[in-house]
Amino acid sequence: MRLAGKVALVTGGSLGIGQAVALLYAREGAKVAICGRGRQALEETVRQIAAEGGTASAFEANVSDKAQVDRMIAGVQEQWGTIDILVNNAGICDPAPFLAITEEQWDRHMDINVKGTFLVSQGVARFMVERGVRGSIIHMSSVNGLAAEADQVHYNATKSAMINMGMSMALELAPLGIRVNSLCPGFIETRLTKPAIDGPHIGSILSSIPMARVGQPDEIASGAVFLASDESRYMTGQTLVIDGGQLIKLA
Numbered sequence: 001m002r003l004a005g006k007v008a009l010v011t012g013g014s015l016g017i018g019q020a021v022a023l024l025y026a027r028e029g030a031k032v033a034i035c036g037r038g039r040q041a042l043e044e045t046v047r048q049i050a051a052e053g054g055t056a057s058a059f060e061a062n063v064s065d066k067a068q069v070d071r072m073i074a075g076v077q078e079q080w081g082t083i084d085i086l087v088n089n090a091g092i093c094d095p096a097p098f099l100a101i102t103e104e105q106w107d108r109h110m111d112i113n114v115k116g117t118f119l120v121s122q123g124v125a126r127f128m129v130e131r132g133v134r135g136s137i138i139h140m141s142s143v144n145g146l147a148a149e150a151d152q153v154h155y156n157a158t159k160s161a162m163i164n165m166g167m168s169m170a171l172e173l174a175p176l177g178i179r180v181n182s183l184c185p186g187f188i189e190t191r192l193t194k195p196a197i198d199g200p201h202i203g204s205i206l207s208s209i210p211m212a213r214v215g216q217p218d219e220i221a222s223g224a225v226f227l228a229s230d231e232s233r234y235m236t237g238q239t240l241v242i243d244g245g246q247l248i249k250l251a
């Protein structure tokens, strides 16, 4: 087991990619704290992990609210004494044409995807430094942080911001023994992409992916295990793309 004895916090761990990460981390021996919105989905994931013989705990918290983030981090420490791995996975994507994006939509994306990543990272990194934990922090960015897509200006801006935040954090935290990397999934089958998968443009989406299929959450989770484990111990400030080849295709 590659994460035996570790404690991981996965934000947005109740659904989709975050849930797959939480499940795989638990199978690899980590104790997993998950946070998200909506108690029912959180508890269902904790039950699933326990049913497989793993250990998990749920924290209902909004990552863009500092008081809730601080309570969550204190709760994980109280329960398990440490945090070795953080996955900043909680995120939203609410597509709209650039000319129609409202200030409220812009702020919500920035608050959850960017400020949320900052707040949780800073709280966890401060704890790691205080306790001398040689930890790993992973930002769940996106191929949309590296290339453009119409109707996603606000979302894309947040995903690019997460990548640079990761590099800049890596620079300051490397001397303190903490690694920070970003993971960029392509088009993955979750609640977020369901409207597009069921929509009229799925054919053109698939033709943009050399592997010609939608990715599955567990295919991203295996990358998150690599970045959390000792296998990536000499790697920091990097971006790992898992996208079926989508980004390499010019036409």
Ligand SMILES: NC(=O)c1ccc[n+]([C@@H]2O[C@H](COP(=O)([O-])OP(=O)(O)OC[C@H]3O[C@@H](n4cnc5c(N)ncnc54)[C@H](O)[C@@H]3O)[C@@H](O)[C@H]2O)c1
Binding pocket: 011, 012, 013, 014, 015, 016, 017, 018, 035, 036, 037, 038, 061, 062, 063, 064, 089, 090, 091, 092, 093, 112, 116, 140, 141, 142, 143, 184, 185, 186, 187, 188, 189, 190, 191, 192, 193
């Ligand atoms: N699905 C994809 O194709 C895809 C591709 C690239 C990147 N991503 C990124 O992966 C991450 C997960 O995406 P998904 O498709 O699994 O989404 P999802 O909607 O299935 O799950 C999102 C999770 O985030 C949580 N969440 C949302 N807002 C929150 C908040 N304010 N505070 C705490 N938790 C919150 C939800 O409760 C849920 O657990 C996102 O950051 C997304 O941008 C997804």
